[in-house]
Amino acid sequence: MKLTKVLFCAVAIFALGVLPLSGYGQTHTKPTESERKELLTVRLLVWDSYFDNDQKQLKKLIGDDFLTINPGEEHWQDKEEFLTGAQHFAEHHGKLVSLDFPKTEIQEFGDVAVLYSLVRITMESDGKRESLSCRSTEIFHKREGQWVNTGAHVDSGR
Numbered sequence: 001m002k003l004t005k006v007l008f009c010a011v012a013i014f015a016l017g018v019l020p021l022s023g024y025g026q027t028h029t030k031p032t033e034s035e036r037k038e039l040l041t042v043r044l045l046v047w048d049s050y051f052d053n054d055q056k057q058l059k060k061l062i063g064d065d066f067l068t069i070n071p072g073e074e075h076w077q078d079k080e081e082f083l084t085g086a087q088h089f090a091e092h093h094g095k096l097v098s099l100d101f102p103k104t105e106i107q108e109f110g111d112v113a114v115l116y117s118l119v120r121i122t123m124e125s126d127g128k129r130e131s132l133s134c135r136s137t138e139i140f141h142k143r144e145g146q147w148v149n150t151g152a153h154v155d156s157g158r
Contacts, residue, residue, distance in 0.1 A: 027109075028107040028108060028109050029107075029108050029109075030106070030107075030108070031106050031108050031113065035108070035113075036106055038147065039106060039113055039115060039140060039147055040101075040104065040115075042061065042140065042146075042147045042149070043101075043115055043117075043138060043140070043149070044099075045057065045061055046058070046061045046062065046138075046149050047096075047099055048096070048099075049061060049086075050082075050085075050086045050089075051086070051089065051094065051095070051096035051099075051123065052090075052096075053086045053087055053089065053090035054086075055083060055086070055087070058082075058083060058086060059083070061148065061149055062079055062082065062148065062149045062150070063079070063141065063143070063148045063149065063150040064079055065079075065150055066078065066079040066082060066149060066150055066151060067150075067151050067152075068082055068151065068152040068153070068154070069152070069153040069154070069155075070154055071134060071154055071155050071156045072156070089123075089125065092125045092126050093124075093125065093126060093127070094123060094124065094125040094126075095123065095124050095125075096121070096122075096123050097122040097123055097124055097129065098120070098121065098122045099119070099120075099121050099122075100119070100120040100121075101117045101118065101119055101120075102118050102120060103117065103118040104116065104117040104118075105117075111141060111142040111143075112139065112140070112141050112142075113139075113140045113141075113142075113147065114137065114138070114139055114140075115136070115137070115138045115139075115140065116135075116136075116137055117135065117136045117137075117138070118133070118134075118135060118136075118157075119132075119133070119134050119135065119136050119154070120132070120133050121134070132156075133157060134154050134155060134156055134157055135154070135155050135156075135157045136152060136153070136154045137152070137153045137154075138151065138152045138153075139151040139152070
């Protein structure tokens, strides 16, 4: 019985003290034009840095808690695996030929933004060119005044 009371108190303290600070229950808002521009710029930097294998830039742009889900892959990648993927792309003479986001919607929840996008991408690796159309959902968290990518889910749209 005593343990139950202690657990209840701990949960209550967490719920009353931490959840309001995290934006729990906060309704979403549309970003201002300035915020939208900033988010789209950071998002493009993440994609470009990946395909350029700019490890230094990627480490700044994605959080240590980063997770990504890619189409056709059952394994979800963490930050280190994502960085390794960029390195492998470069090792196979990969290059980004074109990247376009024909549609992007953004929802903000305080210091968290969710970007929903249609993506058209053409890349080349080992001399083979591949074009894809897909959908992407990306999570950005504002940390110390900077938007950091903490998650992405890309699917084939099928």
